[in-house]
Amino acid sequence: MKNCSATDSLRKDKQVSRLIDQPLSPLEQFVRDYAEARSGAWDQIEPRVYDLLIGSEITRVAFDPEALPEHPQAQLASLGSPLLDGLLADAAERWRCARFYRIGLNLHPHSLDSRFRQAISLSPTAIANIRQVRTMNCPQALFWFKATFVSDQKEEEILLMGIDLHSLREVRHWDLLLASSGLSELPEALLPEARHAGIIAGYRCARDRVAPTVAALANTRRREWSSRVATQIQRMSAYYSRLREEANEPVRNGDDVAAPSPIAARREAIDREERLRIAELRQKSALRVQVKPANLMIVQLPKLLMSVAITDKNRPVGQLEAVWNPLSEAIEAPACPACGQPTFTLQIYRNSLGCASCMESAG
């Protein structure tokens, strides 16, 4: 009966729990967070006893050994228990995620109009009119990657790549973004979230951008490590050359000089072994690179999203979305209405708006 109702409520609402006065232990909090992070659910049956739904499996878990006689099917969740060790190991394997709000920014800059005119170069006859300004949270996704370089030795590098999920552009000022006094778990003001591409698109973007850095790091190591391998191969070749010289010396059996054919056979065997050993050494020292996501931080950064109408000789030529970034205190390069590429220079051609290269190809 209890099982049935527990399963039902797990399906209905993963946050369902009874009101319990006891404070949560860190282990209980971890298990709840873990179940939610795995898109599962938890249900508190009684203080310190839970049903966990992870994947397709429901497990009854007791944080208190004294609860075990009453719940004989429950597994004990204490530090060092196989259940918790398994969950901790799995959580450590997966990447970690933290969420913050960037606070302490000036969201009311003076004269946005003139700042826009200074930042964006338009045709002399064109006029920009800011129609609407909305302050919205733009999620900034910071991905930490762990790159592992393995040959006969192993080295690791941690690389950070930040992507603005609203524009899918690289975050240039992440040191400013992460200033510790400016991060809070709670927002300063409740703001709507700007339309954005989502974490998966952001991850793909970050991975593509971090790849050239990883390739450069791999090439540096390949150069350094291969010169060491070359020295080893040289030493090995010298050793086999000595062996070949010794093989050339005729073996005396009493007064008879040995026939030349066994010498050739010995030399061939030495050559074969040398080729094999060098190939083995090269294989062992070939550089392999593995890149894995390690951590993710989402920082909600408030920005001013402006809708700008552009007119030329009193005729409307287009609408532009411009962004004021309070962190860099600058207008970000708007996307060209024609090709979507960021640009600070917009031109007007045949009553439409575009960047220099779009206008060139249109002309």
Ligand SMILES: [Zn+2]
């Ligand atoms: Zn363009």
